[in-house]
Amino acid sequence: MKTQFFKTIVVAFSIMTMLGLSSCSKDDYLPATPNDESLELGHEEWAKVTFRFHRGHLHGASFHGSPTNENVQYFKAVQEINYEYDASGNLITPETPIRLIKGEIYALEITYFGKNGERINSEFTSEINAPIHQHFFLTKNAKQINTDIDFANASTILDYVYRDTNPEDGMYSTAGVTLRAENDPIGLKGYFFVNQSYTQFDLNVILVHILKGNKWNGNGMPFPFNAPSNAFLGTQDLNIKIPIRVFANRPGNEDFDQFIQDIADEFNVSFDEAEADWLEAVETPFESGQYWM
Amino acid sequence: MHNKNMLVVAFALFHIVVFGQQDTTAIHLDAVILKTVNLQKSIFKTQDVSELVQRINTGKDLAHHLQSLTGVQIRKSGANVSKPIIDGLSSSRIVYMINGVKLENQDWADSHSPEIDADLANILSVLRGAESVKYGSNALGGVVNIETGRIPDNTSINGSATVHYSQNTRGMGSNLKLQQNLNLIKGLRWRIGTNYTKHGDYHNQEYNVANSGTSLNSYQTEIEYAVKNVKFKSFYSYYNSKQGNYFGALTGNIEEFEERIKHGKPLVTFPYSFNLHAPYQESTHQIASTSVDWKFAPHYFLKSHYSYQKNQKEEFDIRRSALSSVPIQDLTLTANHLDIELGNKINNRYSALGFQIRSKTNYNQPGTGVTPSLPNYIYMENSLYTHHTLKLKQWMLNAGLRYDWAFMNARGINFLGQNYGENKNFSALSAQVAAKRSTEMWDFYSSLSYGWRVPESYELYANGKQHGIPIYYVGNMNMSPEKGQKWMNSITYKTTNTSLEFQGFINRIEDYIYAVPTHQYKQLFSGPAAIFQFKQQDALLAGIDIIHATDINSNINLINKFSWIQGHEIRSKAALPNISPIRVHSTLSYQLPVLANFQDNSFRLSHEWTAKKNDFNPDYELSSNTPPAYHLFNLSASTSYPIDKNSVLKFTTSVDNLFNTLYKDYLNLHRYFVHDRGRSINVNIQFNF
Numbered sequence: 014m015k016t017q018f019f020k021t022i023v024v025a026f027s028i029m030t031m032l033g034l035s036s037c038s039k040d041d042y043l044p045a046t047p048n049d050e051s052l053e054l055g056h057e058e059w060a061k062v063t064f065r066f067h068r069g070h071l072h073g074a075s076f077h078g079s080p081t082n083e084n085v086q087y088f089k090a091v092q093e094i095n096y097e098y099d100a101s102g103n104l105i106t107p108e109t110p111i112r113l114i115k116g117e118i119y120a121l122e123i124t125y126f127g128k129n130g131e132r133i134n135s136e137f138t139s140e141i142n143a144p145i146h147q148h149f150f151l152t153k154n155a156k157q158i159n160t161d162i163d164f165a166n167a168s169t170i171l172d173y174v175y176r177d178t179n180p181e182d183g184m185y186s187t188a189g190v191t192l193r194a195e196n197d198p199i200g201l202k203g204y205f206f207v208n209q210s211y212t213q214f215d216l217n218v219i220l221v222h223i224l225k226g227n228k229w230n231g232n233g234m235p236f237p238f239n240a241p242s243n244a245f246l247g248t249q250d251l252n253i254k255i256p257i258r259v260f261a262n263r264p265g266n267e268d269f270d271q272f273i274q275d276i277a278d279e280f281n282v283s284f285d286e287a288e289a290d291w292l293e294a295v296e297t298p299f300e301s302g303q304y305w306m
Numbered sequence: 307m308h309n310k311n312m313l314v315v316a317f318a319l320f321h322i323v324v325f326g327q328q329d330t331t332a333i334h335l336d337a338v339i340l341k342t343v344n345l346q347k348s349i350f351k352t353q354d355v356s357e358l359v360q361r362i363n364t365g366k367d368l369a370h371h372l373q374s375l376t377g378v379q380i381r382k383s384g385a386n387v388s389k390p391i392i393d394g395l396s397s398s399r400i401v402y403m404i405n406g407v408k409l410e411n412q413d414w415a416d417s418h419s420p421e422i423d424a425d426l427a428n429i430l431s432v433l434r435g436a437e438s439v440k441y442g443s444n445a446l447g448g449v450v451n452i453e454t455g456r457i458p459d460n461t462s463i464n465g466s467a468t469v470h471y472s473q474n475t476r477g478m479g480s481n482l483k484l485q486q487n488l489n490l491i492k493g494l495r496w497r498i499g500t501n502y503t504k505h506g507d508y509h510n511q512e513y514n515v516a517n518s519g520t521s522l523n524s525y526q527t528e529i530e531y532a533v534k535n536v537k538f539k540s541f542y543s544y545y546n547s548k549q550g551n552y553f554g555a556l557t558g559n560i561e562e563f564e565e566r567i568k569h570g571k572p573l574v575t576f577p578y579s580f581n582l583h584a585p586y587q588e589s590t591h592q593i594a595s596t597s598v599d600w601k602f603a604p605h606y607f608l609k610s611h612y613s614y615q616k617n618q619k620e621e622f623d624i625r626r627s628a629l630s631s632v633p634i635q636d637l638t639l640t641a642n643h644l645d646i647e648l649g650n651k652i653n654n655r656y657s658a659l660g661f662q663i664r665s666k667t668n669y670n671q672p673g674t675g676v677t678p679s680l681p682n683y684i685y686m687e688n689s690l691y692t693h694h695t696l697k698l699k700q701w702m703l704n705a706g707l708r709y710d711w712a713f714m715n716a717r718g719i720n721f722l723g724q725n726y727g728e729n730k731n732f733s734a735l736s737a738q739v740a741a742k743r744s745t746e747m748w749d750f751y752s753s754l755s756y757g758w759r760v761p762e763s764y765e766l767y768a769n770g771k772q773h774g775i776p777i778y779y780v781g782n783m784n785m786s787p788e789k790g791q792k793w794m795n796s797i798t799y800k801t802t803n804t805s806l807e808f809q810g811f812i813n814r815i816e817d818y819i820y821a822v823p824t825h826q827y828k829q830l831f832s833g834p835a836a837i838f839q840f841k842q843q844d845a846l847l848a849g850i851d852i853i854h855a856t857d858i859n860s861n862i863n864l865i866n867k868f869s870w871i872q873g874h875e876i877r878s879k880a881a882l883p884n885i886s887p888i889r890v891h892s893t894l895s896y897q898l899p900v901l902a903n904f905q906d907n908s909f910r911l912s913h914e915w916t917a918k919k920n921d922f923n924p925d926y927e928l929s930s931n932t933p934p935a936y937h938l939f940n941l942s943a944s945t946s947y948p949i950d951k952n953s954v955l956k957f958t959t960s961v962d963n964l965f966n967t968l969y970k971d972y973l974n975l976h977r978y979f980v981h982d983r984g985r986s987i988n989v990n991i992q993f994n995f
Contacts, residue, residue, distance in 0.1 A: 042713075044669070044716065045682045046717065047682050047718050048673075050673075050677050050678065058676065058721055104830060145624065224584070224585065244574035
């Protein structure tokens with residue numbers, strides 16, 4: 014009786030085993046359809062960052078961009094450099110440098126785009142996020158131009174003034190657009206003074222995302238544009254290096270020829286081509302520019 | 307009697323207060339053993355860890371408890387994430403069994419530890435030998451068994467209550483266990499347990515390590531009912547832990563990263579905090595299981611076991627575009643296991659034929675706004691096994707075979723919006739043979755096993771930056787299963803007062819999977835990250851443990867342990883990463899006489915020496931150097947005060963890292979950035995009733 018019962022158990026066990034093994038076909042089971050999180054509203058992974066450098070001058074503390082002229086090839090009023098991922102997920106790092114001139118003032122506007130091309134700068138300017146986000150601009154790997162010789166005064170090449178606006182996408186001078194408080198910089202907008210010439214370096218643009226505390230020091234003041242607290246460097250939402258070349262000095266009456274020669278050398282064109290390009294640029298009415306910061 | 311009731315109430319109240327904080331990690335074991343001899347189980351020798359040691363370890367996690375066992379080291383990621391390494395293998399190469407349930411988890415690299423509260427265990431064991439057949443694939447390194455054990459016959463409510471405090475982290479916790487053999491219904495027994503602990507930041511000799519706190523709360527219930535030849539068991543456990551993510555290792559670019567490693571400690575320190583802040587990770591693991599053991603004939607058993615598990619892992623960060631309450635990673639893993647075993651035990655022989663179905667499903671909760679680290683996937687495994695144990699006069703023999711059929715279907719979308727994933731099939735044979743011979747003065751044990759492991763989804767599909775350090779992991783979806791052959795031997799010589807044991811193993815693993823730096827960088831918007839690529843190579847691990855124990859006199863006992871392990875790629879001879887350096891551990895115990903009503907008075911001094919890791923491949927490390935050797939001294943004192951026949955108070959005080967040594971452990975992933983924990987004075991009061 015017990016032997017019979019044991020046999021029954023073994024048979025049942027074997028049947029269960031066979032059923033269990035045969036019931037598994039990989040095509041019968043598929044996981045849930047994944048969600049593309051990069052399409053979610055409120056995403057944190059941008060798809061593209063644009064840096065636009067505007068050459069210009071100051072009206073008091075306000076920056077006024079030089080007018081653009083499509084015929085100008087070398088002495089451009091606006092230069093742009095973009096960073097985005099290629100199809101393999103590698104960040105494309107442009108090799109074409111941003112070219113600056115000592116003595117000029119350059120506004121920099123940084124724009125972040127989502128996967129669908131939407132502007133997402135406002136993520137950094139909200140009441141919650143503004144206290145823990147700030148762009149810093151560091152000069153790295155500065156060399157004498159076209160050499161491997163370290164540039165002696167690297168720390169003095171640039172000065173920067175934060176000029177963020179409320180709302181962030183409004184142009185200062187437009188009705189209803191105000192400047193953010195001086196002690197609340199973000200760095201989406203600001204302008205540089207170029208103090209040194211004949212140097213090439215990496216402009217290391219960092220957007221810190223502060224995990225503990227906020228961006229102000231013990232006195233309630235923000236840290237300088239080129240000297241973030243070490244405590245900030247833990248988490249960075251952006252850390253890229255823009256190749257920069259300061260290839261000339263803003264010309265006075267005495268060194269105009271040298272200035273044109275510097276343009277010619279920089280762009281590998283003749284002196285006459287460089288001069289023609291510069292003339293094309295300066296013939297555009299100086300105050301006709303539409304860009305303000 | 308009145309005093310006893312007052313104590314019960316006091317402990318219960320304290321526990322409720324701690325429970326109110328929703329945090330815990332009290333650790334208390336009634337017995338930690340290295341596998342009992344049991345015909346139905348492994349034949350490896352038993353090694354008990356005294357109850358005193360368990361109390362000393364109160365408040366520490368599972369891995370730290372296991373560290374006291376031969377052949378076990380700890381792989382850490384900072385202070386609050388640790389997992390055991392058995393004979394050089396860790397993570398998903400170790401099977402964790404909780405009350406007979408194979409723990410499922412996401413097996414994320416080093417930054418996640420198994421969701422196990424050691425306090426729930428009354429029996430904790432490690433199997434280092436040939437165990438793949440019974441416990442399944444993945445048991446290449448060994449098996450960690452966590453069991454609550456049998457509920458005693460006592461018909462009145464009994465149990466224990468413990469409170470503990472750790473000075474270094476200012477952590478505190480409590481646990482409470484109640485159990486009863488219910489008289490009202492014959493054969494019915496129950497047990498409940500709860501456990502709560504919260505630790506703040508840890509510090510060492512020089513600085514506080516920010517956001518290194520942890521909190522844990524868990525509870526469990528058990529019901530057992532035996533009628534005639536059938537025994538029903540039902541078990542439920544809930545485990546929830548929060549672990550702060552130390553962010554001082556994060557940098558924005560490689561230059562800073564390398565500077566940070568060169569500096570070796572935080573550039574900026576923050577004051578102590580008891581509370582956890584973002585970034586942190588939270589794990590919730592639930593297990594529900596039921597089993598039936600039926601002795602349907604004089605020598606035959608039928609065991610069936612069904613379990614359901616749900617594991618939720620969430621990573622929280624300071625969010626930019628969403629509230630911080632929205633996790634950046636939110637994964638839910640559900641698993642179902644069905645085990646059925648037919649057993650036959652006649653005198654000196656036990657045979658089993660078993661069948662297992664194991665399925666798990668990983669699902670990424672949508673709406674995090676961050677690309678998940680893992681794809682959605684379904685894994686299913688069916689297994690058929692048989693194993694046999696035969697006991698002769700001085701010999702015990704064991705042999706087994708197992709065959710697994712498995713598939714993994716994965717689907718994911720990477721951060722570029724590209725679909726990835728595929729359907730994969732796996733199948734393999736596992737086998738084991740083991741023999742043990744015992745005489746009055748000698749014990750000999752040898753086992754030979756062949757097992758395999760399916761690559762984890764993380765190893766196959768990882769494509770992203772690790773949350774914590776600028777390392778970008780890249781999986782390899784073309785990887786094959788690992789196949790390991792482990793030969794393990796142990797020989798022990800015993801006299802009345804002394805024992806000397808040699809243990810050695812060789813583990814050859816075909817297609818061993820590990821991640822190594824490529825010394826290339828992934829350019830990301832947030833800066834470049836060092837790329838770590840998962841690779842496969844045939845590898846050979848070998849180790850020797852020497853354990854010497856002697857009673858100097860009736861009150862003084864000395865135990866010395868020496869542990870050496872090496873791992874190399876077979877083809878290139880290059881050293882594998884994350885293999886422990888040489889370790890020597892000595893413990894001197896002194897049993898004091900009874901003083902007034904205080905009994906079991908003991909004093910212990912222990913010393914650990916960890917060598918500098920010299921056998922390493924710089925190409926496989928983030929630094930060209932390894933931490934220097936270090937010595938650690940630990941002290942403990944313990945006493946018991948009986949209240950009455952059935953109840954006793956136990957007081958334990960211990961000091962870890964007595965001299966506040968500033969040190970780094972090679973097996974700690976965070977060694978590049980921070981030092982390990984400094985001195986900690988711990989107090990434990992336990993009331994057994």
